Amino acid sequence: MTIMTIDLFRPATLAGMILQNRLIRSATHESLADGSGAPGAAHKKLYTALAEGGAGAIITGYAGVQQDGKSSLANMLMINDDSLIPAYRKLTDAVHGHGTPIILQIAHCGRQTRSAVTGRPTFAPSPLKDFIFNEERPQELSEREIETIIGSFVAAAGRARKAGFDGVQLHLAHGYLLAEFLSSYTNRRRDRWGGSIANKFRIVSEILRRIKAEEGDYPVLAKINGYDHRRGGMRPLEAVEIACLLEASGCSAIEVSSGTVEEGLSIMRGPIFPAEALRASNFRFKSLPTAVKKALAPLLRLAMPSPKPWRGYNLDAAKAIRQAVSIPVIAVGGIHTLENITGVLDSGTADFISMSRPFVIEPNIVRKLQEGRQTASRCIECNYCAIMIEEGPLRCWYGKLPARQPA
Numbered sequence: 001m002t003i004m005t006i007d008l009f010r011p012a013t014l015a016g017m018i019l020q021n022r023l024i025r026s027a028t029h030e031s032l033a034d035g036s037g038a039p040g041a042a043h044k045k046l047y048t049a050l051a052e053g054g055a056g057a058i059i060t061g062y063a064g065v066q067q068d069g070k071s072s073l074a075n076m077l078m079i080n081d082d083s084l085i086p087a088y089r090k091l092t093d094a095v096h097g098h099g100t101p102i103i104l105q106i107a108h109c110g111r112q113t114r115s116a117v118t119g120r121p122t123f124a125p126s127p128l129k130d131f132i133f134n135e136e137r138p139q140e141l142s143e144r145e146i147e148t149i150i151g152s153f154v155a156a157a158g159r160a161r162k163a164g165f166d167g168v169q170l171h172l173a174h175g176y177l178l179a180e181f182l183s184s185y186t187n188r189r190r191d192r193w194g195g196s197i198a199n200k201f202r203i204v205s206e207i208l209r210r211i212k213a214e215e216g217d218y219p220v221l222a223k224i225n226g227y228d229h230r231r232g233g234m235r236p237l238e239a240v241e242i243a244c245l246l247e248a249s250g251c252s253a254i255e256v257s258s259g260t261v262e263e264g265l266s267i268m269r270g271p272i273f274p275a276e277a278l279r280a281s282n283f284r285f286k287s288l289p290t291a292v293k294k295a296l297a298p299l300l301r302l303a304m305p306s307p308k309p310w311r312g313y314n315l316d317a318a319k320a321i322r323q324a325v326s327i328p329v330i331a332v333g334g335i336h337t338l339e340n341i342t343g344v345l346d347s348g349t350a351d352f353i354s355m356s357r358p359f360v361i362e363p364n365i366v367r368k369l370q371e372g373r374q375t376a377s378r379c380i381e382c383n384y385c386a387i388m389i390e391e392g393p394l395r396c397w398y399g400k401l402p403a404r405q406p407a
């Protein structure tokens, strides 16, 4: 046990970057960007705290590669224009001042967004309505539109490099556009972008090939779903094949997650149902009269399940993937105690651990674990942070909204 604790806090190499330890801040949307999608002073403050607090590396919240791929959540980072580069440069300089690598997660939200927010139609590989974002049917992407999206990811990687990021992470998880291509549940295409695994993976392999052609050996990481709970969706065996294709296409490291937004709280799980936060923030629910809200409350629980297990739920998939590839594997999802972290590394399940919610409540959680001040995160996994970012900047609510001020 003691030996593994030393390993955890010993410098390690990930995709050519030197990390001071094996604990990474997983991508976490902060709702802090300005109207153009640029990071500002609040980002700098948060990321500086994460770096000072000992995070081995920081993966940013998802950054949109084009306008129609913007999140329906407020104030998403964007990386769709060169004019954003100077703002990102301030952020990377601040983090590098602490010797911490920083990776930009790049994404297109696909059908998991709303035209009312993006001002554009929503797009997907196939025109299937989403259970949550069901106001409109997404349009099926044409060949030309797929080419445009590939170009946007490649341009985003180029901008990330110019802005000083140590690498980019392709968001291939959680039901966003590239995950929609990889999953047979959302990809029903019969052309060269659907059907076989090679076809479903084609958009990702094209992005990787063209980033390599334009940016050389610039590190490109990927976050994938080891599985989801959709009928005909992702399963660990297919995820292993995708991981092998990623490695063969030059991907530098794979973070293994699971779930889609449509599945409720399956990406970030926990024992507490965040009813109060959902009632306060859900864009449809919050405008209803109180009596209707109360009557509908039980339905929310059905619509937003948090399947068990609540901890370490991606570890079987991570282990299977690690056995199949030789690039580093990062495990994420409910790995919040020192015992579990060292157990994952010790058992050869993954090479690195990433966490999201523990950094929300304690940006300096790594330092605390390293100094022996704590043996676990104080996060209670209430998921109020994940729900309330629809309303404003990321923060820990610790399972309770403040009492309403009298008018």
Ligand SMILES: Cc1cc2nc3c(=O)[nH]c(=O)nc-3n(C[C@H](O)[C@H](O)[C@H](O)COP(=O)(O)O)c2cc1C
Residues within 6 Å of the ligand: 026, 027, 028, 029, 030, 060, 061, 062, 105, 171, 173, 174, 223, 257, 267, 268, 269, 332, 333, 334, 335, 354, 355, 356, 357, 358, 385, 386, 387, 389, 394
């Ligand atoms: C508030 C919040 C925002 C998130 N934003 C992102 C994101 O932008 N990109 C992403 O890949 N995952 C995102 N996630 C998922 C986390 O990266 C992580 O996969 C998940 O929370 C499980 O890890 P944890 O148990 O350590 O929180 C977010 C999670 C939370 C709680």
